[in-house]
Amino acid sequence: MTESIAREGVATQTPSKEALLSVQGLQKHFPITKGLFKRQVAAVKAVDGIDFDVYKGETLGLVGESGCGKSTTGRLITRLSEPTGGRITFDGSDISHLGTGAMRPYRRDMQMIFQDPFSSLNPRHTVGAIVGAPFHIQGVKTEHGVKRAVQDLLKLVGLNPEHYNRYPHEFSGGQRQRIGIARTLALKPKLIVADEPVSALDVSIQAQVVNLLEDLQEELGLTYVVIAHDLSVVRHISDRVAVMYLGKIVEVADRESLYSNPRHPYTVALMSAVPVPNPRRRESNQRERVLLTGDVPSPIDPPSGCRFRTRCWKAQEICATTEPPLVVREGDSPDHATACHFPVADNEEVAGRSKAA
Template sequence: MSDDKAVTIPAQTTGEPSGGAATLTKDAAPGEVLLKVTGLKKHFPIKKGLLQRQVGAVHAVDGIDFEVRSGETLGVVGESGCGKSTMGRLITRLLEPTDGKVEFEGRDITHLGVGAMRPLRRDVQMIFQDPYSSLNPRHTIGTIIGAPFKLQGVMPEGGIKKEVQRLLSVVGLNPEHYNRYPHEFSGGQRQRIGIARALALNPKLVVADEPVSALDVSIQAQVVNLLDDLQQELGLTYVIIAHDLSVVRHVSDRIAVMYLGKIVELADRELLYKSPMHPYTKALMSAVPIPDPRRKNAKSERILLKGDVPSPISPPSGCRFHTRCWKATEICKTTEPKLVELRPGQQVACHHPENFADQAPQDTVLLTAAKEAAELVADEVLAESAQTSAAVAAEVAEAETEAETPEAAETPESPEADAPEAEVSEEEPPAKEK
């Protein structure tokens, strides 16, 4: 969470801020927990045959836990097919969860019916990814934006038409275009119409499912700036789902990284980008292009991942990333790591995290898949990973030694207490072998 820090949204979402950027200030302090998700799952059944018997299931979301506080922005990133959009539809109750719990303002809304959810629709809204298919082409934008008032039986002061025209001006559109149809607008303008519809009833939580991915790069910054500006004016809480790490970096307070239906890392924005702990997060960060002409001929340190994302129908055992990870050992294959807070404000699910002491120093033998994956990772990256992990392990060992009482320090067991940590520095070099 950033306090009173100016956020500059570039005209392009692929790196450093550019000249014509607009500057906004993110100064909303975190409030009470607005949304709490516990063990959330969604399995889509696979049926075959004349009798439509279930023969399997797609594990789209497979047990995730997180909280969203009032006034903050949680970014959710990951590859296509990792379950981001399904998660967004689950927390807005557009889909029925298979298991788990969704609590909004302390109230369990996991299995509320259509009638019971209707009053809550005023507080939880969604901005959809495709601005072309999310608007009814047969209705005018006045009818589209005014629909929430009629569905909820709300009569705004001055009438629906006046309120819709006010919303159009809030999102940067001409109020006189009240009677136009969606096909008369560009993609960016249609997304603004979708935003106006979502804000009609002053919601407390807005889930934005890739709000700028379908837009031209020159329009993306405008829409992102609009969302950020509206958050400050109206005190909104956002869950922004995206695959563009640059966009998420500029608008989020905390970021959750998803892989194959699981959250593998959840951290404050600055911590995540400065020192990512999960190998998958580090690979994602390395893929962000840096628009610097001086780096044109420089050797790329991008981490190439081995193969494709495994099928969500039969996800791998243990850590789901072990089939593509260059640090995977036997424990990664057999034991699923839990999402634990290794550093204040940073949770990670990994047995061999980056930029931190190894959580399983006794397991040093790399899997065959890890050796193959290491061939796709630059030597500089592997060397840096080994040095950082060794340095952090030494720091942790030194802190533990200092924390011991003088009597404990004099006992012969003290040197042995540091032995597991010392193994960390010897555990990393095998990853360099090719």
């Protein structure tokens, strides 16, 4: 069963949408060195040639298992890390290899929210100093002074502005994450990259922070790249979702078509693995679940051709020799691209079990 490729080339944006961030062929290889002279013997190919666009005002979700390169991608697009290859275009300018100084003006426009609210805030600084730091570093003048600006920000993220002089340890995890978000918002950025923004928080607090992020997006017209491993959170918050596996994007689509019609076997497996909070459906979930065997292969020496083929139940010879391009497959909407030679069709029997709904 082969499927003809409906359209050649990489799926790019429809002209009506304007890309705020555009990434082409992005690569990051971490060298592995050996011996006295630090001879490079191999490289961890954390991100190995990915393309995507982030449109103004949207939320792009980046999902995948640990080690798939999603966090490295986040660090590359905010240029906290130097790419090995490829191009990053932000708001029309190429920022792929800018130095610290040249990058500084752009830092106002792109900010990051970190996963761990305990290690991302300096314990020796007050909340006022933490949230006010961007103003000092960037030399931004505020109308009524920095203190007033910081208090406005604290109010915006739902914290008490009177807590200006408190230290991070006096706050709970959810409140600390709000402090991090306030700092992120200080310079009115255009793009916010959130790396696992809620995974360190309690369930009831997660929902508060997710709602806050959505409110802020609406109010301030922000663009988000949300990196997360939790597929249900990503579905809730994103407009479009990209699925990563071993340094590659294997499938990208708008939320509806990705979750209702996943085409890449990896996406199918990933979704069916999510436990469903419905005890009555326990039996059927187990039957329908696509259990992947084994672990993710090493990114030092990824499998040839399609990287998922070693764990894929549909793999054939061509999968080992030819890497499938990330293109729109027959019958899919024009912004649903899949990197697979044998995409999963609806109602298909998957590995002896019927595909999870």
